[in-house]
Amino acid sequence: xxxxxxxxxxxxxxxxxxxxxxxxxxxxxxxxxxxxxxxxxxxxxxxxxxxxxxxxxxxxxxxxxxxxxxxxxxxxxxxxxxxxxxxxxxxxxxxxxxxxxxxxxxxxxxxxxxxxxxxxxxxxxxxxxxxxxxxxxxxxxxxxxxxxxxxxxxxxxxxxxxxxxxxxxxxxxxxxxxxxxxxxxxxxxxxxxxxxxxxxxxxxxxxxxxxxxxxxxxxxxxxxxxxxxxxxxxxxxxxxxxxxxxxxxxxxxxxxxxxxxxxxxxxxxx
Amino acid sequence: xxxxxxxxxxxxxxxxxxxxxxxxxxxxxxxxxxxxxxxxxxxxxxxxxxxxxxxxxxxxxxxxxxxxxxxxxxxxxxxxxxxxxxxxxxxxxxxxxxxxxxxxxxxxxxxxxxxxxxxxxxxxxxxxxxxxxxxxxxxxxxxxxxxxxxxxxxxxxxxxxxxxxxxxxxxxxxxxxxxxxxxxxxxxxxxxxxxxxxxxxxxxxxxxxxxxxxxxxxxxxxxxxxxxxxxxxxxxxxxxxxxxxxxxxxxxxxxxxxxxxxxxxxxxxxxxxxxxxxxxxxxxxxxxxxxxxxxxxxxxxxxxxxxxxxxxxxxxxxxxxxxxxx
Numbered sequence: 001x002x003x004x005x006x007x008x009x010x011x012x013x014x015x016x017x018x019x020x021x022x023x024x025x026x027x028x029x030x031x032x033x034x035x036x037x038x039x040x041x042x043x044x045x046x047x048x049x050x051x052x053x054x055x056x057x058x059x060x061x062x063x064x065x066x067x068x069x070x071x072x073x074x075x076x077x078x079x080x081x082x083x084x085x086x087x088x089x090x091x092x093x094x095x096x097x098x099x100x101x102x103x104x105x106x107x108x109x110x111x112x113x114x115x116x117x118x119x120x121x122x123x124x125x126x127x128x129x130x131x132x133x134x135x136x137x138x139x140x141x142x143x144x145x146x147x148x149x150x151x152x153x154x155x156x157x158x159x160x161x162x163x164x165x166x167x168x169x170x171x172x173x174x175x176x177x178x179x180x181x182x183x184x185x186x187x188x189x190x191x192x193x194x195x196x197x198x199x200x201x202x203x204x205x206x207x208x209x210x211x212x213x214x215x216x217x218x219x220x221x222x223x224x225x226x227x228x229x230x231x232x233x234x235x236x237x238x239x240x241x242x243x244x245x246x247x248x249x250x251x252x253x254x255x256x257x258x259x260x261x262x263x264x265x266x267x268x269x270x
Numbered sequence: 271x272x273x274x275x276x277x278x279x280x281x282x283x284x285x286x287x288x289x290x291x292x293x294x295x296x297x298x299x300x301x302x303x304x305x306x307x308x309x310x311x312x313x314x315x316x317x318x319x320x321x322x323x324x325x326x327x328x329x330x331x332x333x334x335x336x337x338x339x340x341x342x343x344x345x346x347x348x349x350x351x352x353x354x355x356x357x358x359x360x361x362x363x364x365x366x367x368x369x370x371x372x373x374x375x376x377x378x379x380x381x382x383x384x385x386x387x388x389x390x391x392x393x394x395x396x397x398x399x400x401x402x403x404x405x406x407x408x409x410x411x412x413x414x415x416x417x418x419x420x421x422x423x424x425x426x427x428x429x430x431x432x433x434x435x436x437x438x439x440x441x442x443x444x445x446x447x448x449x450x451x452x453x454x455x456x457x458x459x460x461x462x463x464x465x466x467x468x469x470x471x472x473x474x475x476x477x478x479x480x481x482x483x484x485x486x487x488x489x490x491x492x493x494x495x496x497x498x499x500x501x502x503x504x505x506x507x508x509x510x511x512x513x514x515x516x517x518x519x520x521x522x523x524x525x526x527x528x529x530x531x532x533x534x535x536x537x538x539x540x541x542x543x544x545x546x547x548x549x550x551x552x553x554x555x556x557x558x559x560x561x562x563x564x565x566x567x568x569x570x571x572x573x574x575x576x577x578x579x580x581x582x583x584x585x586x587x588x589x590x591x592x593x594x595x596x
Contacts, residue, residue: 109426111397120584128471128534128560134352135531137538138552144494145525145542145550154520 012043012057014087021083031077031084033062033092040069040095042076042088066096352532357593361501370501374508378463382440382512389513391417391441392434397424400450402475407445409476409557413526413539414513415490417443431570435460441513445470455561458570459509464579465570466509468535468561475557483541483555489522490515491539497530502580503596506535506563525552533594535561563596 008018014032015022024030028047033040042060049056060076062069070089077085148154301317304310348354363370374380381387391414393407399422411417427444434442439460446454452473458465476485493514498507510528523543529536539556568577580595587595 108424124562125471127532128562131532131534132536132560135529135536137527137529137536140496140529141494141525141527141538141540141542141552142550144496144527145544145552146548148492149544149547149550 012045014084014091022087029080029084031080031088033073033088033095035095035099038099039064040092042073044076062092069096352592355592357590359500359593359595362499363501363504370504374504377505377508378459378461379508379512382516383508385516387440389416389440389515390438391443391513392439393417393419393443393445394422394430395444395452396446397422399445399447402450402473403445403447403452405475406452406473406557410443410445412486413491413556415488415515431458431460452559457509457513459512460570462569464505464509465567465576466506467564467567469564471560471562473557473559476555479554479556479558481554483553486524486539486541486556487522489519489524490517491522491524491526492518492520494525494527494529496527498528498596500596502563502566503530506566506596524555526556530596533562533596535563535596537561 006018007016008023010024012024012030012032012034013022014024014030020026024032024045028045028050030045032043034043035041040062042062044058044060045056046058049058060072062072069092073088073092074085077088301310301313304313374383382389391411393411393414395403395407399407407419411419431442441463442456442458442460444456444458445452446456448454453470455468455470456465457468491514493511495507495511498504507528507530514526524539524541527536527538527540529538536558537560538554538558540552540554542550542552544550562582563580564582565578566580568579582595587593
């Protein structure tokens with residue numbers, strides 16, 4: 001319903017608007033163009049057949065050729081009022097245009113609308129949430145990364161060869177020489193670490209190593225495993241508890257520089 | 271007489287004492303037989319409290335027994351999870367299976383895994399992408415190295431594919447969009463490779479993720495594929511792996527994760543840093559989304575004549591809650 005005009009609901013209407021001049025019911029002589037299954041027909045209604053509702057609308061098939069069809073309309077509606085002829089031709093034009101458009105669109109890929117099922121959608125969303133919670137992604141990723149670190153996929157980039165270092169220690173005897181070697185080694189690596197990992201938390205890792213250094217130099221080899229466990233345990237607890245003992249030990253860690261002996265231990269460890 | 275006396279007695283009790291310590295409940299009546307809603311509710315609460323007490327007492331007893339036994343105590347019962355109860359899938363891949371290894375050596379991804387081809391990815395959308403999808407495409411292209419985003423402009427996929435192959439692309443990603451959000455992903459390995467169609471959900475762009483990281487750099491990220499156990503899962507996993515360059519640059523410290531859990535594949539992109547040997551910190555950057563596999567086709571994208579290796583059939587496959595396919 002536009003501001004000034006109504007729409008006509010009659011299917012035989014020519015213009016679509018509800019006026020006196022374009023109502024098929026109000027006019028006894030009327031014509032329309034309608035299309036069915038892609039073919040256009042001209043429907044005509046004359047006053048002589050007003051008494052026979054079944055035969056009221058006469059149907060003429062229009063040719064597929066646009067100009068020929070226009071001529072056909074003309075010759076069928078030859079003595080009819082100008083308004084109806086004109087509007088019929090306009091309507092026919094519009095119909096052919098939209099038929100062409102339909103044919104063009106069907107050639108292109110059409111968007112297929114698949115209806116969602118609400119219950120299923122809800123079920124899927126809920127399952128997704130639960131799966132997300134069950135997945136514990138952060139933990140899984142961290143575990144995987146640590147696994148890769150252990151399996152040495154990163155090669156020499158990260159200087160945490162603590163396990164290897166301890167293994168090398170265990171291979172040797174519990175002598176002060178080996179310990180001093182260890183200290184020297186650690187010292188070297190600490191120096192390396194300081195250079196390389198500038199942007200990282202180098203301080204903490206240094207102190208952790210110093211911590212290890214201190215404890216390993218103090219205790220004997222049999223107790224090393226315990227120390228390892230204890231150190232790793234305290235490490236895994238979190239940063240802040242670790243900072244405590246590290247800070248406590250900080251003032252009195254002394255780096256003892258011994259003579260360089262057996263540089264091969266480094267390669268063994270690596 | 272017993273039934274008559276029971277409710278009456280309990281009603282009297284209910285009216286008088288709010289929460290008695292010792293409640294005699296063995297009478298034959300059940301809580302649901304009381305007609306009065308208020309009293310019934312009250313009796314039910316009391317029954318629940320008693321159940322909880324009994325449970326607590328049982329737990330304490332069990333704990334004492336366990337402590338008393340010390341080392342000889344039976345191992346703790348593992349709670350049942352869906353992953354534990356999962357219906358065993360006969361296509362589960364055994365890591366040492368030779369047949370699988372042979373298949374993988376000869377399938378379409380073999381050239382990638384043999385380092386013969388370098389992945390080059392084309393990302394595109396469906397017609398007329400809206401802003402969110404466009405931004406998502408851009409972010410995805412920063413995540414995946416050597417990828418290009420092209421607008422669709424109404425081109426048929428079947429015609430794009432030969433052109434892509436001519437220009438040496440190895441993979442094609444089409445992000446389908448509906449109502450301004452991306453909701454589908456089509457991943458097609460180009461030189462005649464399998465095509466996987468996923469449904470994408472819960473897409474978060476970079477600015478929506480709560481983190482304070484910068485953008486992903488140009489380094490090739492590492493790839494983590496978790497939990498792809500069955501044959502189907504394995505092939506999908508290889509498909510994902512073939513998107514990324516085979517040699518990750520560890521300097522970049524970036525990792526892209528595809529984690530499969532209960533048939534949902536979660537994608538995350540993180541930057542990691544090793545704080546110590548036993549601790550790693552990760553920071554999420556990059557978009558995140560979840561995928562659910564809908565179908566896997568043998569050849570490239572062809573919806574009518576393609577040969578489907580696997581389609582998700584809801585009626586048959588969603589019947590059991592413990593059965594997963596990936």
